[in-house]
Amino acid sequence: MGSVFFYFFFISSFLKVREAAAWEEVTCTIISSDVGSYRGSEGGTVYAPEIEYEYEYAGRTWRSDKVRFFGMRSSNRTSHANFVARFPEGSAAVCYVNPANPSEAVLDRGYSASMFFGLIPLVFVGVGVGGMTYAVRGMRNAKGKDFSPVFKGSEQDRGSMGRLTGEAVPGLPAVDEADFQESRLKPSQTALATCLAMVGVSIFWNGLVSVFVTIAARSWMDGDPEYFLTFFIIPFVLVGIGLIGGVFYFLLALFNPRPDVTVSARAIQLGEKLRIKWIVNGRTGRMEWVRISLEGTESATYRVGTRSTTDTSNFLSETLFESSDRFAMAEGNLEVTIPADTMHSFEAHNNKITWELRFHGKISTWPDVKQSYPITVLPRKIA
Amino acid sequence: MDELKIELASDHREFFPGEEVAGTVSWRLGKAPREVHLHLLWYTQGKGDRDAQLIRTVEFQHPASEDSRPFHIYLPRGPYSFSGRLVSIIWGFELIANSSKEAANEEIVLSPTGKEVRPPNADEQEAGHPLVQKIKSWFGGGNARA
Numbered sequence: 105m106g107s108v109f110f111y112f113f114f115i116s117s118f119l120k121v122r123e124a125a126a127w128e129e130v131t132c133t134i135i136s137s138d139v140g141s142y143r144g145s146e147g148g149t150v151y152a153p154e155i156e157y158e159y160e161y162a163g164r165t166w167r168s169d170k171v172r173f174f175g176m177r178s179s180n181r182t183s184h185a186n187f188v189a190r191f192p193e194g195s196a197a198v199c200y201v202n203p204a205n206p207s208e209a210v211l212d213r214g215y216s217a218s219m220f221f222g223l224i225p226l227v228f229v230g231v232g233v234g235g236m237t238y239a240v241r242g243m244r245n246a247k248g249k250d251f252s253p254v255f256k257g258s259e260q261d262r263g264s265m266g267r268l269t270g271e272a273v274p275g276l277p278a279v280d281e282a283d284f285q286e287s288r289l290k291p292s293q294t295a296l297a298t299c300l301a302m303v304g305v306s307i308f309w310n311g312l313v314s315v316f317v318t319i320a321a322r323s324w325m326d327g328d329p330e331y332f333l334t335f336f337i338i339p340f341v342l343v344g345i346g347l348i349g350g351v352f353y354f355l356l357a358l359f360n361p362r363p364d365v366t367v368s369a370r371a372i373q374l375g376e377k378l379r380i381k382w383i384v385n386g387r388t389g390r391m392e393w394v395r396i397s398l399e400g401t402e403s404a405t406y407r408v409g410t411r412s413t414t415d416t417s418n419f420l421s422e423t424l425f426e427s428s429d430r431f432a433m434a435e436g437n438l439e440v441t442i443p444a445d446t447m448h449s450f451e452a453h454n455n456k457i458t459w460e461l462r463f464h465g466k467i468s469t470w471p472d473v474k475q476s477y478p479i480t481v482l483p484r485k486i487a
Numbered sequence: 488m489d490e491l492k493i494e495l496a497s498d499h500r501e502f503f504p505g506e507e508v509a510g511t512v513s514w515r516l517g518k519a520p521r522e523v524h525l526h527l528l529w530y531t532q533g534k535g536d537r538d539a540q541l542i543r544t545v546e547f548q549h550p551a552s553e554d555s556r557p558f559h560i561y562l563p564r565g566p567y568s569f570s571g572r573l574v575s576i577i578w579g580f581e582l583i584a585n586s587s588k589e590a591a592n593e594e595i596v597l598s599p600t601g602k603e604v605r606p607p608n609a610d611e612q613e614a615g616h617p618l619v620q621k622i623k624s625w626f627g628g629g630n631a632r633a
Contacts, residue, residue, distance in 0.1 A: 274542065404573040456574075483564050483566070483599070486505035
C-alpha cells in the first residue's frame, strides 16, 4: 500500500517535472488569482494558490488552473499569498505547455519543497519490507531436514557405474593444469575498482540530494525559509559528505604499497602444504605491521522480492605471519598446511564456501593496505 | 497407496568419497510405471536460497508395478556433507516413478572423516548487527556486546 501511495504522491509528479523540462514556454494571461482555503484532514484550515490563466497555442485559446505538479496545500497562508502576489489578475506570465497535449499546461514546472511529503509513504514501504524480510529470515533459520523430491525427471546416464575420480563434479570449483603451477595471485578487488565504485555511488547520491539542497538554499535566500525541508535533508547531506570522504579515502589508498603474492599452486587439497611468497612494492617503510592470514568463509545469497542479499560467515581465520620488522614485512615466504579436517571450496548459484589469503598492512593516519587473494581448496584425492 | 523404498546394504549411512554404495530399491504402485529412477544428489539448506545438483541417475528398465532391483553407485570426490552457520550441504538418494507422486528418500553423509564437516562456529547463534544487539541490550534482551 505504501508503494502505491509513494507512486501517486511522489514518483508520478517527479516524472512529470522531468517531462515538463521539454515543454514550450508560452505567454499567458492571468484570469484570476487568489489564495483558496480548504478544510484540513484534522479539522483546521489549509491554503493553496488558485490561479487560472489563458494562453494561445496552435491557433487555439486554452485555459488551465494547474500551478505546480506537486500538491501545494499547507497551513502557511503567508507563503501562498506571496506566491499569488507574483501573478496579479490581468498580468502576463510565462506558462509551460505540453506540445503533445496543449490542454496541459503549468505555471511553475520545477521541484518544490512540498514534494517531500510524497516520500512519507516510503516509511511504510520500509516497515513492510523490513517485516517481510524478518519473517522470511525467521523461516530460513529453522534447520530441520527437509528432503522434498528435487528432481522429477531423468537425466541421461543409463546406470553406468564409473567412478568420478578426477572428473569435474558439480559443486566443486573447476580447475585446470595451470591452477597447480606456481602462480602470482590476483587480488579479488583492486584499489582502483573500489575507488571508482565509490565515486559512482557518491556522484549518484550527491547529485540527487543537491536538487533539494538547492531548493532549501533558495528558500533561505528568498527570505521565506523552508524549515521542514532544511531539517529533513540534513541526514541525506551527512551521508553524502560521508560518501565524499569515502572517495578521498580510497583515492589515498591508490598510493599505498602494493603486495605481490605468489603461491606454489592456486588450487591445493585439504591437508597439503602451500608455499607463499610476497614482495611489497612501494614505500614499505610506512607500514607499522603486516599480517597475512588464511580465511575460510561461507556465503549465502537469498532473495526477498527483487532484492538480493548475501550474508557471510567466517568459519576459519588463521594468522600465518605477523611482524613489525621492516625487512620481514617487505619480503618473505612461508609454508602453511591447509587443515585436513575442514571444508573445501564449494560453488553453487546461491551458496558458496571460499578461501582466501588476506594481506593487511597497518599505516598510521592513512588508509591501510588491505588485499584479499582467492585460492581454491579441493577435497582430498581419492586413493 | 503407492510405496517406494530404498534400502542400503550397509547398516551405516556414512560413506567415504569414492566409496561404492550398494542396496536395493523396491516399489509397489497402483499403476505400472514407464520409468523408475534412482537419483544421487546433493542440495543446500540454510540461510541462502536452495541449490541442488543431480549427480548420478540409475534408470531401471522395464519396471513392473511391483518390483525390487539392486543398485550400486560409486560416490564422487565431493562436495563433502557440511553443516555450517549459514550453509548446509546434504547428500541423499531419491527414488521416483513417473506413475506416482510419491518418492522415497534416503539421506547419507559423504565425508572423509565419517561425519559431516562442521566448523567450530557452526553452533553459534548469528550475532546480528552490532547496533541491533546494542538496542536489544537496552531492553534487557539479546547478546549485548561490550
